[in-house]
Amino acid sequence: MRILVICQYYYPEPFRISDICEELVKNGYDVTVITGLPNYPEGKVLSEYRYRKKRIEIINGVKVVRCFEIGRGRRKFMLFLNYFSYALSASIKTLFMKEKYDVVLVNQLSPVMMGLPAIIYKKKHKKKILLYCLDLWPASLTAGGINEHSVIYKLFHAISKWIYQSADYVAVSSVMFSDYLKNTLGINQETIFHLPQYAESLFLEESEVKLDNKFNFVFAGNIGDMQSVDTIIRTANELRNHLNIIFHIVGDGSRLEACKALCNELNLQNVFFYGRKPLSEMPMYYGLADAMLITLKDDQTISSTLPGKLQSYMAAGKPIIGAINGEAKQVIYEAQCGFCCEAEDYEQLGKLILAFCKSSKKEQMAKNSYDYYRKHFSKEKFMSVLEEALVKMEV
Template sequence: MKILVVCQYYYPEPFRISDICESLVQMGHDVTVLTGLPNYPEGKVLDGYRYGKKRNEVLNGVKVIRSFEIGRGSNKVKLFLNYLSFAVSGSFKALFLKGDYDVILVNQLSPVMMGIPAIVYKKKHKKKILLYCLDLWPESLAAGGIKENSFIYKIFKNISKWIYSSADSIAVTSGMFKDYFKNVLNVNKSGIYHIPQYAEEIFTESISVVDDGKYNFVFAGNIGDMQSVDTLVKAANELREHSNIKFHIVGDGSRLEECKDLAKKLKLNNIVFYGRRPLSEMPYFYGLADAMLVTLKNNKFISYTLPGKVQSYMAAGKPIIGAINGETNRLIKEAECGLCCSAEDYVELAEKILQFCNSNEKEAMAQNSNEFYSKNFSKQRFMSLLEEALTKLEG
């Protein structure tokens, strides 16, 4: 198949879509990606991509077309301009693309408007769209502080409904997303597939780290408003007297400095912030961890999300300690791969961490984690399901 992929983010930005596209090429498909200029999570467009540079390139067999985009910056105004700039410039680029693609794949994170260029291409060339939904809209706005009765929320609810309805099929990362489409947005499609994410192979690599006599707990991923990483900082404060427990926060995002300031204000010496690290270093941090940490905000619909880091944690065969509701809470309990409490409850999270330290089930949790991943989230299974869904829309 000749596949047009539309996603605002692509390599060198740290998203799984790059690996997906390269895997589709390895499977024999011709893949072109319409994307923006790399600026996530730093907020500024990377130097090598400014002033018209690298607008067209081939990366590991994937043809990449980049449209103009304003860096996401560090405030909501700049972020809105970032969202809008790709939707507009990407749509303009889509108008001039050739009509010989067989099918369109939208890898939809935030914002949902990144799907608009795909709709423009669909309308002009009568092609079909598979939208892979990783972030629910407009609920991502609500979780970010936009009130549901506000004018802005209502506008984006209508935009979101239009974009989701314009897709010919929808794939979701969490089974609970189906309920949201049906009951909240009234998007009742027969072709809604559950295709959970996988983890890159690097997360299965095992690196032995010298035992420092401590229980090490690692969070790895984006540190934004949705992730509620301040819950981890507050839990670390609850455990400050336990000198054998240490927290490691690996990642970057809009709330990193706020979390670092909170840790400094609380005078914590049991938590380390590493910032964004290259993917190649992740096996070290995973090897360091006795258990991995996952948190999300206390929001009903955001709790429908299954963060991609969960699959990475499981692929590495690590127990998971979570302060999270909904799908992830259910999964951790079903897999018997860790311990979980309610979202944002840092006191109970601290208790769960202590419970883990004193548990005799650590090795069993680790084994359950890896086995559950192999059965439900393998890359081979993901690519097979994705290819099948795209083939159904071909032509």
């Protein structure tokens, strides 16, 4: 089977779609990806991809075709240009593509417009689309401060509805997405199925890096508006007199400098920033942790999301402490792998961290975390469900 994958983001950008495509190749599929120019999360296109360099690559058996894209920058206007430059250039690319594929897979993060090239290919070649919904549109716009009654929101409501309805099947990474798609956008429930994310295999490898007489809490991932990492900084300030408690922030994003500035303003000595690290190095930072931290903005739509880092934390067999609402909180409670409080409640998060340090159930939480991952989020289960859906569409 020949699969055309549409996603604005791909390696060396840190998204799981790269691993999915490589796994499909290992399983005997012919995979081509239409993607953009690497610029996430830094905001600038990497130098080795500028001036029409490396527009076609073969990466671990996957053919990667890169379209023109404006870097996302650090301002909302640049992000707007980034979104539309990829949607337009990728749509033109698929319109004139002569290659024939059996199915189209859209790995739909933000923005939803990355589904447009797939629809163009579908209309031209009469092929089916499987859209994997990882960010819910237009609901995600409200978390970015756009009012539901605004013209912009209404426009994207119409666009999003058309894109989702144009897909033959919609896989959702979060159970809560299903109700929104069905009730708000009128998507046929029979075309929607649950496909939670998995963690890359390297997170399953044991890697312990312990610091003597310290409790280490690690946040790993994007540092943007939605992740509310400043909640962790404020918690660190609450616990500044507990000299045996250390916070480690691994990642990059639009709010990294603001978080660093907040640390400096509060004169904190218990928070360390490491910046973005290659995926291959992440197990080392996970190994440092007595528990992993997960935070999100206090927003109804964002709370419906199940962040991919949760699966990585669980695959590594780590207890999880969160200031988070919605589905992620439900999973942590159900798995009995840690503690949770309301999103953005930094004072309560501090109390949970103190409670964890005194708990005698740390090892049991770690075991519960890993066991829940193996039962619900394994890579084998994910690939089995995905491949079954793709084969079904080809018929």
